[in-house]
Amino acid sequence: MLESVLAIPFWIEFAGTITGALAGAIAGVRAQYDIFGTTVLACVTGLGGGIIRDILLQDYGIYAFQHPVLLLSCAIAGGLVFYFHKLADAFDWIMDFLDNLSVGLWAVVSVGKGLSAGLGVIPSIILGTITAVGGGISRDVLMAQRPVAFQAGTLYGTASLFGSTAFALMKQNDVLGDYAAITCVVLVMAIRYASEFFGWRTRPAQDYSDKVIVPVKKVAHVAARPVKKAVRNAVDKRIVSSPEPQMPHHEKAAHRIRLRAEAQARMAQSINTGAASAGSAASGKKAAQSTGEYAPHREPASETRTKPQTAASKPAKSES
DSSP states (O other), rough: OGGGGGGOOHHHHHHHHHHHHHHHHHHHHHTOOOHHHHHHHHHHHHHHHHHHHHHHEEESSOOHHHHHHHHHHHHHHHHHHHHHHHHHHHHHHHHHHHHHHHHHHHHHHHHHHHHHHHHHHHHHHHHHHHHHHHHHHHHHHHHHOHHHHHHSSSSSHHHHHHHHHHHHHHHHHTOOOGGGGHHHHHHHHHHHHHHHTOOOOOOOOOOOHHHHHHHHHHHHHHHHHHHHHHHHHHHHHHHOSOOOOOOOHHHHHHHHHHHHHHHHHHHHHHHHHHHHHHHHHHHHHHHHHTTTTOOOOOTTTTTTTOOOOTTTSSSOOOOO
8 A cells, every 4th residue: 555655644635535525515516416416426526536646556556445434424424515505505615615625635645645656746746736626627527517627717726736846846855844745735725715815817728829920921021022032133134135225324214114014914914814715624624524525626706717608508599
């Protein structure tokens, strides 16, 4: 068992389990579940994070199954909340306190178990964060709701991340000794309450693509100016092949502009003509393919020659 490597007080695990079970049972009562559903939610919320942690650790068994008193405590907590939920509603601030306390307790317990299992600091931090919010996420999934830990709002998963990080670093460097766990639990609860009091909230995703694309376009436009100038000069040299006529210097610029405009007009006309002919040919080919017949090329009607009528082909005059 993992406790042989690092002695973790049972009361810490028990406190985290009970507080999570009470929060899950209250959610079940508010959703108007029956006693079975309320009890299941209490067990899932109280033990879900720890079960996920033990599955990830793999070699040390499921702690909740090795200590059946935890399962029994969650079931009793669910039954008490089901029959006395008015008291829970009256002391709503106590429920919030227990919820915040469970987040800190689960973060501390899971980081400690990760370090005792030989994991590094970063894997232990991840393990503590997953365990702290795993029970609440499992509860929301069973209730077909969006997980609260993933929604924009007050610091919930972020608080568990900060607490797990602080405890892992303090435990790794032997800071404050036995008081490191209590310090980190207080830190998590302080972050939770401060986020509600000062309005510290996470925000949904925001798109900053335009702020990145606009400067890139400007840089590309400036970088492309020399290339455009070189291409324009090459086109001018190619178009203006004949020597310039003898004219005053002030008329040469206007002459070059006129030549460039005429060349561009000719190029545009040739492009449009080619595109039109290609489009008509393609449409004719498509029509022939659709009918399954071969459509031979026909000359325009203006260019067809009419055959002269021969004597044999002329209609015979009726005799009077």
